[in-house]
Amino acid sequence: MDFMSDRDAQKYAEDGYVVLDGLLSPQECDELRQRMEEIVEEMDVPEHCRTVFSTYHDEQTKTQGNADYFITSGDKIRFFFEKGVFDDKGEFMVPKNRSLNKVGHALHAYEPVYKKVTHSPGVQGIAKKLGLASPVILQSMFIFKQPGIGGEVTSHQDATFLYTEPLGRVMGMWIALEDATENNGCLWFIPGSHKSGITRRMVRTPPGTFPLTDFVGKEQEYDQEKFVPAPVKKGGVVLIHGEVVHRSAENTSQDSRHVYTFHVMESQDTRWSPGNWLQPTEELPFPPLYTD
Secondary structure, three states, X not given: OOOOOHHHHXXXXXXXXXXXXXXXXXXXXXHHHHHHHHHHHHOOOOHHHHOOOOOHHHHHHHHHHHHHHHHOOOOXXXXXXXXXXXXXXXXXXXXXXXXXXXXXXXXXHHOHHHHHHHOOHHHHHHHHHOOOOOEEEEEEEEEOOOOOOEOXXXXXXXXXXXXXXXXXXXXXXXXXXXXXXXXXXXXXXXXXXXXXXXXXXXXXXXXXXXXXEEXXXXXXXXXXXXXXXXXXXXXXXXXXXXXXXXXXXXXXXXXXXXXEEEEEXXXXXXXXXXXOOOOOOOOOOOOEOOOO
């Protein structure tokens, strides 16, 4: 399936991102959203997510619990909430399907409808068009961008969190399950910003220390005038180079902006950094994208 043209591939190489329409049908988008509704309905909310602590020590314990919950989520399906959705008794103050920021990071491995889309002919065709010889899937997420409370995602590069040697081996595929517009928090990019390396890395700290991750270096100041919006229609996909600078605004509209996104890495002649928060496990080695 030749889903991606030579011009698309050239734009990706030049700008560090490209928007492609029609990767999924509206029906496939709805299936992914419907399955997520079921997952959320059945979710078991961990105690440390619910609790609003008062003392400094308790706050530390909560932070540590959240950090551990995150850092061990690479081979699991876990829940990450927007701020301020629980009251001081740990009960939801908003409907629970409106409380989540994202669900991650192994939907591609354990949920059949997500797995099918991740390995779909369209996705494999994109990877082949870009010359990926043996891509593997690193992580996946369902991002909600809730109406009215979906938080801002500040300017960043994915390679800060998913570092490889050499750089340039990681790509995000960001699939809009609803229209993503300037109004409800679409992505914004600095075209061509994937050519200057990265200035900040998130790394695991030595075992037994807290916090569990730290940043080395710092994010540059970016000229906000250089950002260009990348709206995408339901079913379309944005390809995101690991080093391109991007952000999204908070969602102040009444429309959600549901997205299924995952990252692939060209594994041939690539070293995945042992310092990254995300590590393959015995239960879930990074699965190959190409399936027979």
